[in-house]
Amino acid sequence: MSISFNHTIVAAHDKQASAAFLAELFGLPEPQPFGRFMVVGLDHEASLDYADVPADEPIRPQHYAFLVSDSDFDAIYGKIAERGLPHWADPGAQRPGEINHRDDGRGVYFRDPEGHAMEILTRPYGSGS
CATH class of the missing domain: 3.10.180.10 (2,3-Dihydroxybiphenyl 1,2-Dioxygenase, domain 1)
Structure with a gap:
């Protein structure tokens, strides 16, 4: 059996700003929208998929x-x-x-x-x- 990590969802109040922060800091390509997510691609086809949560909901x-x-x-x-x-x-x-x-x-x-x-x-x- 071969198991690889594929993605995880990262909660954010501003998914675009949070995804852009990490991508820029790490020198990665700009995050890409996918459905309701902003996706930061990593090696091995893994990604961090940033999703907005309501402003009144704590992270x-x-x-x-x-x-x-x-x-x-x-x-x-x-x-x-x-x-x-x-x-x-x-x-x-x-x-x-x-x-x-x-x-x-x-x-x-x-x-x-x-x-x-x-x-x-x-x-x-x-x-x-």
């Missing part, structure tokens, strides 16, 4: 982790730092303004405009020496 923040190359990490982290976006080396936000070096790689956590916890990492957890 329940989720966690999204992205495995990136070293050069992509440099580019993305450069934008995070340049824009002064709050970021942390840990999921509990106890090490602000830092990156981590777990598993002989690098990782950082930040929030998207809706408060979702985003993470970029260069090595999968448990892969280090």
Whole structure:
């Protein structure tokens, strides 16, 4: 059996702004509309499908982790730092303004405009020496 991740729905009060934020930060193509969604395409035919929720409905923040190359990490982290976006080396936000070096790689956590916890990492957890 072969199982691949295909997509997930990301709740937003402004799906266009949230999808555009991530696509631009990651250097991805512009989000594309599909039905009621704004779709951010990722590798392996996976996508984040942003959907609007009513303004009076709270967003329940989720966690999204992205495995990136070293050069992509440099580019993305450069934008995070340049824009002064709050970021942390840990999921509990106890090490602000830092990156981590777990598993002989690098990782950082930040929030998207809706408060979702985003993470970029260069090595999968448990892969280090």
